[in-house]
Amino acid sequence: MKIVLATRNRHKVDEIRQILKIYLDGDLYSQIEILDLDNFPAVPEIEEDGKTFVENALKKAKTVYEFTGLCSIADDSGIEVDFLNGEPGIYSARYAGENATDEGNNRKLLKLLEGVPIEKRTATFRCALAYVDGNIEKVFEGATKGKVIFEPRGMGGFGYDPLFVPDGYELTYAEMPKDLKNRISHRSKALQKFAEFLRTYLESKNKF
Template sequence: MKVVIATNNKHKVEEIETALDFPGWEFLTLSQVESYPEPEEDADTFVGNALIKARAAHEATGMAALADDSGLVVDALDGRPGVYSARYAGTHGDDAANNAKVLAELEGVPDEQRTGRFVCALAFINEAGDETTVEGTVEGRIGHELRGSEGFGYDPMFMPEKFGFERSLAEVSQDEKNAISHRGNALRILRAKLAE
C-alpha cells in the first residue's frame, strides 16, 4: 500500500517510516506526488488541521494519506502558541523568532508555572476513505534559554518531565527524543489502532 505523508519535513518522515513499518507499506512525501493546492489550515484544533491536510492529500492522489499537526501548548500563556506554533512570531517556520517570542512572554515567570506540553495530532485516511485520528503529548517545562543543537522548532527550550527537567529536547539523540516525544507517542497509539 502506498501512503502519502502530507509533508516534506525529513525529520517527520523518518520518524513516521520507523514507527509504521508495516509490511508492504511504501511512504511517499509531497515532493514525490503530483502537486496540488495546499489547503488552508484554519481549524482551531491540532486534530482539525491534521484532517484538513490528510483529506487534501487523499483527495488529490487517491492514495492512503497521513498528516500531522503539532505544536507547543504553554499553560501560563493560556495555551499559546498552540495551533499557531509554526507561525507564532508572524513568519511561518521562523524558529528563532518563535522561540524568542515565547521566552519574552514568559520573562519573570517562575519554573513551577512554566509548564506545558508538545501535542501531536495524526490523521490517517486509508484508500477507502476511512479516517483515524489520534493525539500524543509529552509534558515538560519551558526553560529560560535555548539549549542544545539537535532537533528543531521549540526543542531547545522544552525540558521534558521524563528527563527530570534537566535536558532540553535539543540536547538528546533522535532515538532518545523519539522514545518520549509527542509524535512518537502519537505514532505508537496510531500503530496500535491500525494493527487492530
C-alpha cells in the first residue's frame, strides 16, 4: 500500500515515518510504503488558505490525491500561545513572513513575549492529520500543552521545538531524545489515531 505524504519538509517526513514505526508493528509497517512530494515533482505548491488546521490538512491531502491517484496524508500543525490570543496558530510556519525560517519565526515569537512571565507563556501545539483515498476522508487530531520559554534550547527537532517545554517535562522538544518526543508530541497523538485506523484497514484487507 503506497501512501503519499503531502510535504517536501524532510524533517516532517522523517518524523512521521519514525512515529508510524512506533505505532504499527513490523508486519503491518512493512505493508506500507510512505512516499512524499519529492517523488512527485509535478505536484504544485499548495496554498494553505484554510481558516483551521483541519481545513489546510484536508486541502493538501485532497490535492495530492487528485494529482497522484494514491492514498494521501497531510499534516497541518502549529503552536497557539494563550497570551497572544492563539497566535501564531495556522500561520506558525510563516509567522515572520512568507519565506520565514524557523529562526526568524522563533525570534518574532520571543519578541512578542518580551517581559511576559513564565506562568503566562502557556501554549498548545496542535496537529491535524488528514487521510484521503478517494472513498474515505478522515482527520485525526492531537494536542500537547506546555509553555514557551525565554530562549531557544536544544539542537534537535524543527520549527518552535527549541522554545516549547511540554507540561510535566523540563526539556524542550528540541532537547528531548527523538524517541521521547515521538511518543508525547502533538503529531504523535494524531498519528497514533491514524495508525489505529490504518491497522484496522490493513487487517480487514488481509482477510480477503
